[in-house]
Every structure is written in C-alpha cells, then in structure tokens.
Amino acid sequence: MIATVLIAAAAHLAAATETVKCVYDLVNEDFADGTFDKIEAVNYGVCRTRQGRSLHIGDWKTMRSFRSGDELTLTVRKDDSATGGRSSNMQNEAKAMYELNGEDTYTVLESLTSTSAKARPESRTTDARSVLVIRMIYDDSSPDYCPMESCVKDGMYDSSTTLGSGYLGTPVTGTTASVISESSYGSLTFDKGQTTFLDVRMEKTSPTSGCPTYEEMWHADVKAEQQFGVEANTFRHREYFVPLVFGRCSFSGLANVGCQNPATQAARVGRCWSIIRGTHPTLRAHEFGHNFGLFHGGLDPDDYGDQISVMGNDRAFRAYTAPDRDFLGWIPSEFVRLMSPQTVSYRFTLHALHELPQPGSGQFTTVKFWCDSCQSQGVTGGHVYLSFLTPQGHYSQMSSLQGNSQYQYANKVYVHLQRRSGSTDYGRGTARLAVLGNGGHSCPRLRRPLDSCVPPGWRHRARRRQHSRTR
Numbered sequence: 001m002i003a004t005v006l007i008a009a010a011a012h013l014a015a016a017t018e019t020v021k022c023v024y025d026l027v028n029e030d031f032a033d034g035t036f037d038k039i040e041a042v043n044y045g046v047c048r049t050r051q052g053r054s055l056h057i058g059d060w061k062t063m064r065s066f067r068s069g070d071e072l073t074l075t076v077r078k079d080d081s082a083t084g085g086r087s088s089n090m091q092n093e094a095k096a097m098y099e100l101n102g103e104d105t106y107t108v109l110e111s112l113t114s115t116s117a118k119a120r121p122e123s124r125t126t127d128a129r130s131v132l133v134i135r136m137i138y139d140d141s142s143p144d145y146c147p148m149e150s151c152v153k154d155g156m157y158d159s160s161t162t163l164g165s166g167y168l169g170t171p172v173t174g175t176t177a178s179v180i181s182e183s184s185y186g187s188l189t190f191d192k193g194q195t196t197f198l199d200v201r202m203e204k205t206s207p208t209s210g211c212p213t214y215e216e217m218w219h220a221d222v223k224a225e226q227q228f229g230v231e232a233n234t235f236r237h238r239e240y241f242v243p244l245v246f247g248r249c250s251f252s253g254l255a256n257v258g259c260q261n262p263a264t265q266a267a268r269v270g271r272c273w274s275i276i277r278g279t280h281p282t283l284r285a286h287e288f289g290h291n292f293g294l295f296h297g298g299l300d301p302d303d304y305g306d307q308i309s310v311m312g313n314d315r316a317f318r319a320y321t322a323p324d325r326d327f328l329g330w331i332p333s334e335f336v337r338l339m340s341p342q343t344v345s346y347r348f349t350l351h352a353l354h355e356l357p358q359p360g361s362g363q364f365t366t367v368k369f370w371c372d373s374c375q376s377q378g379v380t381g382g383h384v385y386l387s388f389l390t391p392q393g394h395y396s397q398m399s400s401l402q403g404n405s406q407y408q409y410a411n412k413v414y415v416h417l418q419r420r421s422g423s424t425d426y427g428r429g430t431a432r433l434a435v436l437g438n439g440g441h442s443c444p445r446l447r448r449p450l451d452s453c454v455p456p457g458w459r460h461r462a463r464r465r466q467h468s469r470t471r
C-alpha cells in the first residue's frame with residue numbers, strides 16, 4: 001500500500017515537470033482606479049514559448065534572476081493553484097494579466113540562457129532609438145481617446161504646448177521624447193526618423209474576456225506586416241495603444257522591465273514593448289522607464305506617490321529623478337559626487353537637475369552616499385541621493401503637481417533613497433525621504449528628525465549644503 005502511493009507520487013512529479021524554450025519578460029503592470037490615480041503595481045515573470053504559451057513565474061527572486069528579452073530553456077514545475085503566483089489584493093477588482101487569463105504559475109527548477117543582451121560598450125555616444133507605435137483598430141472599438149495625429153504623434157515628438165524654459169533659455173515643449181532627452185542630458189533619444197506610427201486594422205472584434213496582451217500584440221505585429229510591410233521585431237521599442245475596454249485588463253500601462261537598460265545593455269531589437277491605455281502626460285515616459293529598468297518612485301509606505309518623479313505618477317509633466325538618472329548611467333561621472341558615509345561635514349554645490357553643470361565649475365548634479373541601515377518597502381540598504389530642483393525644463397510646472405501646497409516643490413533640495421537592487425539591469429525603485437528648503441533638516445512627511453531616516457551626521461551636511469547652494 002505504502003509503496004504504491006510512493007510510486008504514484010513519483011509519477012505525478014515526473015509528469016508535472018517539463019522543459020521548454022521561451023523568451024522571458026519581467027512584467028510590470030500599473031493599475032489605476034476610476035480616476036486614474038496610480039494605486040498599485042504587480043510584477044511577475046512571463047516566459048513565452050514560440051507556440052504562444054505563457055509560463056508565469058511568481059517567485060520574486062527567480063523573476064529578477066533572468067533578463068527581459070532573453071531566450072531561455074527552463075525546466076519547470078506547475079505550482080499548486082492554491083499556492084501559485086501572487087494574488088492581487090486590490091479592493092477594486094484590478095487583477096494581474098495571468099489571473100484574468102486563468103493561467104498557471106510555475107516554479108523554475110533549472111535554467112539555461114541561450115541568447116542574452118550584450119554589455120553596453122564603454123564609449124559614451126548618443127543612443128538614438130527606433131520605435132514602432134501601433135494603435136490597435138478593432139472592428140468594434142479603437143483607442144479613440146488618443147487620436148493618431150494630435151495625441152499619439154504630437155505626444156511623442158511635436159507638442160505645441162510650451163512648459164517653460166530649459167537649457168540656455170530655449171523653450172521646452174512637453175513630449176515623451178523630450179522628457180527622456182532632457183533627463184538623459186541628450187545621451188538617450190527617441191529618433192523621429194526611425195519612428196513608425198501605424199493605425200493597424202486588427203480585422204476582428206476587440207477581446208471581451210481575460211487579458212490577452214501577448215496574443216493581441218502578436219496579432220497586431222502580423223497585421224502590421226500584412227498591411228504595411230513593417231516588421232515589428234526590427235525596432236528597439238514597440239508601443240501599443242489599446243481601446244479603453246480591452247478584455248478585462250486592469251492596467252493603465254504595462255511594460256516589460258529592463259529589456260534595454262541604457263547603462264548595461266548594447267542595442268538590440270525586438271525585445272521591448274509597452275501597452276498604453278490612458279492619456280496622462282507622462283504615462284508613456286513612465287512605461288519606457290520600465291523598459292529601461294526602472295521601478296517606481298514612492299513615498300513610503302506607498303510604491304507610488306513621489307509626484308516629482310515620472311516613475312511616481314503620470315498626471316503632469318516632470319522628469320526622471322536623480323537616482324533614476326544615475327542608475328541609467330545618464331549623469332556623467334564627473335557630476336556625481338560619492339561621499340563616504342563616515343563624512344560628517346562637507347560643503348558642496350548642487351546644480352539644478354534639469355541641465356548639466358559647466359565642466360570644471362566644481363558643481364555636482366547629485367551627491368550620494370551609501371546607507372546600510374536605510375529601510376524601505378522591506379529592503380534594507382541603498383544609496384541616498386541629494387538633488388536640487390528649480391522650476392525649469394520639464395519641471396517648469398512643478399508648482400501644479402499634487403502636494404505642492406504641502407511641500408512647495410520649487411527651489412528645494414530633494415533627498416531620495418535608491419533601494420539596494422542586487423541587479424544591474426533592474427532597479428528596485430526609489431523612496432523620497434525629504435523635501436528641504438533653506439536650512440531644512442527634517443523629514444516633513446514623516447514628522448521626524450532627518451536623523452531618523454538617514455544616518456547620523458547627515459543633518460549637518462544638509463545644512464552646509466543649503467548654505468552653499470548657488471542655484
């Protein structure tokens with residue numbers, strides 16, 4: 001009797017284990033409620049086979065151990081439905097794609113990477129990226145909230161809305177491409193000449209059940225080739241606009257993460273994608289930020305909520321924060337000052353974040369130091385960053401950002417924690433610790449002395465820096 005049970009159990013185990021070849025994505029789903037306030041994000045791994053099967057990986061450590069866009073050979077075991085994956089705990093029905101599709105999650109037993117992104121070459125040249133932008137036009141619905149000319153194209157490159165003045169007083173218009181160009185100091189641009197915009201006729205009705213993102217992207221790619229002769233997998237990024245009612249999907253934006261990190265990966269095509277279902281000004285830049293490898297800009301205990309960060313919310317124009325720029329290799333090293341955590345007092349000058357200081361000026365874009373004891377979102381350790389924001393460039397309208405009556409965002413020094421990541425491709429998100437005015441030295445949001453959110457000694461540094469600030 002006992003022997004029979006054991007044999008049966010062994011047979012069951014063998015049957016449940018399989019080896020598949022697939023292309024991996026670490027997916028971030030940005031959920032929104034009815035008023036499009038960001039409320040939560042869900043992360044999971046998806047390995048997609050050539051036959052169109054999705055294997056979902058819910059284990060946090062495993063999902064971050066593979067690189068988005070890599071081709072893998074995985075030996076996997078299906079999870080018990082009772083324990084598999086991460087169930088959404090949303091109040092308002094927002095559910096992850098795989099939950100809506102009723103798909104299984106898997107535990108990875110063995111893995112082999114067959115093709116992976118090459119390392120980025122050392123030389124610092126402008127990374128001009130191609131992008132294919134597709135509006136999915138169904139027989140019964142389309143993304144009519146964002147018309148091709150006035151919203152999709154102008155929102156990417158050609159807005160007529162002037163936000164304010166930027167580098168050398170030149171007017172800044174708010175577009176997805178301009179947010180990225182300014183934040184990267186011109187080192188990463190989306191290239192209008194390498195951009196193709198298509199209204200793709202899907203030649204069927206829109207999905208009504210589940211959340212068939214991969215299926216519909218694949219279908220759109222096939223139709224793009226049939227209707228326009230455009231090969232979707234020859235672009236660095238693919239961006240898809242879907243109708244507001246799209247199956248039962250809950251996301252406002254969805255993207256694979258770290259598929260083209262500008263700091264660590266050489267150029268490769270056909271790996272990055274994002275899906276847009278909304279019109280907020282920096283939603284598209286936010287999803288591209290995920291493609292680059294970023295996670296969210298939050299105010300503890302919330303994952304989102306740092307209003308000055310593109311990765312914190314998408315409701316108004318602004319740019320990427322200093323810790324995110326540094327993670328992506330956008331700030332030349334001469335303008336990043338790494339302090340020893342033991343330094344008790346030091347005087348330095350921060351230049352406003354929207355433009356680089358003059359070489360040789362002795363000014364810095366950001367000053368950072370390692371903090372072993374800093375905690376945020378269950379992560380211990382990370383770099384603390386200081387940066388200075390003025391209402392210029394894409395921050396010109398920062399006074400209109402939510403929370404301005406509390407913080408008075410303009411002309412302040414910002415203190416951010418970049419959580420320890422353990423991966424060069426994927427960040428772990430940032431938490432804004434403080435917004436400091438002249439002589440400021442506390443964590444206003446936490447209503448505690450700054451010493452309680454950053455290490456002892458830092459308060460004095462903050463005071464000295466405040467006094468030496470020049471602009």
Ligand SMILES: [Zn+2]
Nearest residue numbers: 028030041286
């Ligand atoms: Zn997001």
